[in-house]
Amino acid sequence: MIQKLATAGLAGIEVHYPGHREYEIQQLKQLAKKLGLVATGGTDYHGLDPVTETIIGGQPVPMSAVEGLLARRS
DSSP states (O other): OHHHHHHTTOOEEEEEOTTOOHHHHHHHHHHHHHHTOEEEEOOOOOSOOTTTOOOTTOSOOOHHHHHHHHHTOO
């Protein structure tokens, strides 16, 4: 599915996310690189939930994600 979306113009996939385990992050990084996608991320904040709560800005995302998305602007 992601490969089809990449062919259709998808710019990036969410790699850096608080719920991802390290092996998942590595797999997603490899997939992004293979498909030429930007490895994005974020906190995905949906409100106060003691099980899943991550504060806004609590998930570091590399500046390369911002730079990669800006480079793809139309």
